[in-house]
Amino acid sequence: MTSAALLLILGLGTALNVALVRAAPASAALRTGRDVAVPLVFGVTLLALWQVAVTGFAISPVLLPAPAAIWGKIVMEYPTLWADFSQTFLKGALLGYAIGCGSGFLAALLVDRVDFLKRGLLPIGNLVSALPIVGVAPIMVMWFGFGVGSKAAVVVIMTFFPMLVNTLAGLSAAGAMERDLMRTYAASHGQALTKLRLPAAMPFVFNALKINSTLALIGAIVAEFFGSPVVGMGFRISTEVGRLAIDMVWAEIAVAAVAGSLFYALVSLLERLTTFWHPSFRAR
């Protein structure tokens, strides 16, 4: 019975998507609508499969709660979720993100002036990007205490190097022709920087901002596993896991997923507005 329902949902969703993709939309607006609808149908199909499978096979809520149960938990525990969200995301992650990205950017501007430093720092920066930096979380919690400070510190360390490396790469992205042109104008270092090299570096800077947007949330949450006040998404996840209240954990995950996606989308929107001239945004 349940298996039949699952197959039916899967078949319906797939058939709808195949039809949508095969259809030839008349206008550009319709095509955009189609491109949004297809992943939505896929997502709804997945949720429906999840719901039917969990209720149909009577899967224990400790193992995997149904989407409806998670939604109920979100509605019911809304104040707690909001408090956790503002503690972890609005205070810890955003503060660290701002400091980490800002200092990485400024450091890149300084390092860029000294070729020797640039050649020394780039390989190290690339190496550090591959290191498991989340591991400094326990040390930061020891240094800065259980509060927001230690969370922000972890995020600062995690976001600094991607920003430094990307900005440095971006600052050397302007072409030799354009640089020579600046020289023939007798432009100062500052003028060449603000009028040519920084705009040319913007796609790279935004790449780092996007990478860092996910790193910031991860850093803030993982740092809470090592010690936190009795509020915060990481704190809630680790305590509710201990009480086997898995639906609450999923509610936190949903909040984190939505927050992470919105943050990423916001940075992408800013990127579109700032680097509208970049080839990747040309209308196809």
Add this chain to the structure above:
Amino acid sequence: MAGAATVSLPAPRSGGVVAGLRRHALPVAVVVAAIVALWYAGAVLLNAPQQVDAFVRAGTPDYSTADLVRETLNQKRPVLPSPHQVAAEFWASTAMVAPTSKRSLIYHGWVTLSSTLLGFAAGTLFGIALAVAIVHSRVMDKSLMPWIIASQTIPILAVAPMIIVVLNAVGITGLLPKALISMYLSFFPITVGMVKGLRSPDVINLDLMRTYSATKRQVLWKLRLPSSVPFLFTSMKVAIAAALVGAIVGELPTGVVAGLGARLLSGSYYGQTVQIWAALVAASLLAAALVALVSVVERLVLARMGARA
């Protein structure tokens, strides 16, 4: 000092070994030396208040600056251990104890490494399979790609403990839950890179395959996969680093007793800062070694395939 010495040397011909060393190795060495120096300075500054307290309590308030500096660099539980303390602890817990002992970082590193590699292998295969499906089916492309990108904005690392605990509850323990997290983190760069790589052949080459009336499978094996190899290796370097982070965070929840992550957690519980730093050094060395290993394989495979060096 080093800078002054090199300036006086005659300009070497470009492309020589000496020139290469001077261009790359020297700046890196100087920056590393500066970091170590800063580390020592930081250790003295951060540990000094604690040490002053200790001197006062020991009844010797008339200490000299040299005493203070020496003692701050050799505390038992420093705020920031000095590099040589970390190096000594690292040496003591790798070379001085049997690799099978619970106190050996080699033992913990092996536990982490095995789940990293398992997750990385599974993630790579899954990522390639997804990419092949996405390149060949417009339905898959349109419906999956946005979700694959969205999946990475979810802080999966944050829910790693839940995955571990829940899988433990149904009796799946040990390597698998951690490898699952590593796999989730490593499939994404592979999929994105491989989709790009499988689409990288020029139209002219695809057209040539058409004139041969090649089947889709033949195009895949003879054209798309070979031209995606450089993309695959670039993605694998990102993926193996991500897989290691996943394995380490997967070891954080209590109940897991082995692995570098567990070592970090126990160090943080008992205030053993030197132990935390040694575990961090081990994790970093492991990450660097894994990325280097992928690079070596990349160079060998690309050379074998006739790519220009």
